[in-house]
Amino acid sequence: MKKIFIILTILGFLGLDLNAARIKDIAQIEGFGTVQVIGYGLVTGLNNTGDNQMSSFTVQSVTNMLKRFGLTVPQTNPRVRNVAAVMVTANMQSFSKKGSKVDILVSSIGDASSLQGGVLVMTPMSTSDGNVIGFAQGALSVGGYDFQSGGSRAGKNFVTAGRIPNGLVLDLPSVSSFVTNQKIRVTLREPDFTTSTRVATAINASAGLANAAVSIDPATVEITLPAGTQANQYTTLVAQIEGLAIQSDAVAKVVINERTGTVVVGGNVQLLPAVVAHGGLEISIQKNYVAPQLPAFPTSIGGMNNPIMGGGLGNMYGYPLGINYDFLIRKMKEVYNIFAKEEKNEAVALMPTGNSVQNMADALNTLKVSPRDLISIFQALKEAGSLQGELVIQ
Numbered sequence: 001m002k003k004i005f006i007i008l009t010i011l012g013f014l015g016l017d018l019n020a021a022r023i024k025d026i027a028q029i030e031g032f033g034t035v036q037v038i039g040y041g042l043v044t045g046l047n048n049t050g051d052n053q054m055s056s057f058t059v060q061s062v063t064n065m066l067k068r069f070g071l072t073v074p075q076t077n078p079r080v081r082n083v084a085a086v087m088v089t090a091n092m093q094s095f096s097k098k099g100s101k102v103d104i105l106v107s108s109i110g111d112a113s114s115l116q117g118g119v120l121v122m123t124p125m126s127t128s129d130g131n132v133i134g135f136a137q138g139a140l141s142v143g144g145y146d147f148q149s150g151g152s153r154a155g156k157n158f159v160t161a162g163r164i165p166n167g168l169v170l171d172l173p174s175v176s177s178f179v180t181n182q183k184i185r186v187t188l189r190e191p192d193f194t195t196s197t198r199v200a201t202a203i204n205a206s207a208g209l210a211n212a213a214v215s216i217d218p219a220t221v222e223i224t225l226p227a228g229t230q231a232n233q234y235t236t237l238v239a240q241i242e243g244l245a246i247q248s249d250a251v252a253k254v255v256i257n258e259r260t261g262t263v264v265v266g267g268n269v270q271l272l273p274a275v276v277a278h279g280g281l282e283i284s285i286q287k288n289y290v291a292p293q294l295p296a297f298p299t300s301i302g303g304m305n306n307p308i309m310g311g312g313l314g315n316m317y318g319y320p321l322g323i324n325y326d327f328l329i330r331k332m333k334e335v336y337n338i339f340a341k342e343e344k345n346e347a348v349a350l351m352p353t354g355n356s357v358q359n360m361a362d363a364l365n366t367l368k369v370s371p372r373d374l375i376s377i378f379q380a381l382k383e384a385g386s387l388q389g390e391l392v393i394q
Contacts, residue, residue, distance in 0.1 A: 023186065023199060024242035030185035030220075031178035032094045037133055037168070039088040041123030043106065043115055043140065050084040050118075051110035058085040058110050065121070084112035088123050088136050090168050094176040101166035104136050114159040116142045125168055134170040141165070179234055184223045186241065191219035194249035202244045209241075252389030254378055259394075261372040269389040276377060 042061055043050070051058040062080050063073045090104040106120055122137040141164065144157025178184060186203075188196060196215040203213035203223060213223045225237065252268035381387040 039123045039125040043118035049114040055110040096174040102168040104167040107161040136168040138164040138167040186221040274386040
């Protein structure tokens with residue numbers, strides 16, 4: 001008997017509400033988050049796996065770099081198979097200070113076959129407004145391999161992209177502001193009217209913040225700081241707000257991935273009573289070859305003039321040596337045998353005894369079907385109005 005397993009993530013225990021979550025887990029303070037930076041650079045030290053001379057931007061980059069060191073490069077295209085042009089990207093946190101180190105990702109933009117063993121040359125990194133915020137360099141960690149020789153190849157993962165831990169060193173701090181006109185805004189990661197209202201209610205019930213919060217829209221809660229709040233108290237107030245626990249209101253969803261046969265059912269999903277009859281039809285087609293019935297052989301075999309004789313390779317189907325097997329093969333017939341098998345399952349009354357996820361799992365297990373069959377059943381339950389929730393098909 002196949003079971004339907006539904007995974008629950010326990011957010012609280014020891015008396016805490018199962019659906020309770022801290023505000024910092026479902027929202028963030030506006031102005032504090034991730035800052036994306038980007039740069040263009042060169043990776044050197046490759047073992048003849050870099051860009052070829054047809055990648056003009058790589059040749060031009062190498063030429064410009066060497067000029068900075070007082071070297072004159074001939075106008076003819078040099079062979080730089082140990083160098084690859086790359087894009088460098090990173091995500092850094094707001095309020096990062098000068099000297100902070102950030103992990104970076106390096107990816108090839110030319111026709112390099114591998115970045116394994118390469119070293120990133122010092123590369124300026126800039127934000128979206130073009131300000132250079134730091135420089136990146138270091139040895140790449142590819143996390144795979146790709147070896148080719150004599151037409152054979154052995155590889156694992158992708159070797160045209162790599163990572164450099166702590167590869168970016170900031171020269172300038174990441175300046176940001178989260179207080180505007182003595183107001184702080186909390187933005188929900190998943191906008192929801194009910195959750196936004198509950199966040200405002202929890203903040204208003206917190207010490208020193210009575211009537212300070214108001215829900216502006218499903219994604220934003222605005223907090224007016226008490227009069228006389230100093231700049232050195234902002235961090236304490238934000239920490240107080242982020243630590244408040246609320247009961248989030250998750251949308252009831254059933255997520256189905258038809259490619260992998262995965263079904264995930266949310267905790268708020270409910271099933272109304274329904275009757276389900278599910279069966280399958282299995283059709284099997286087999287192809288066989290039937291040899292022709294040969295005529296009786298005369299007492300004296302006619303040698304090479306006989307249409308089925310002459311120069312045989314062995315005794316086939318019990319006939320004497322000398323059978324012309326090409327003739328036999330041409331005369332063989334293809335026969336197709338078709339078998340059909342239909343499953344006959346009785347209709348099952350799908351009646352959950354409660355609203356919990358376990359009750360739903362028990363009800364679905366009575367169907368005794370595979371996860372892929374369960375996908376079709378969920379789609380039919382949604383059409384019939386028995387599934388109380390959103391059906392998401394990926």
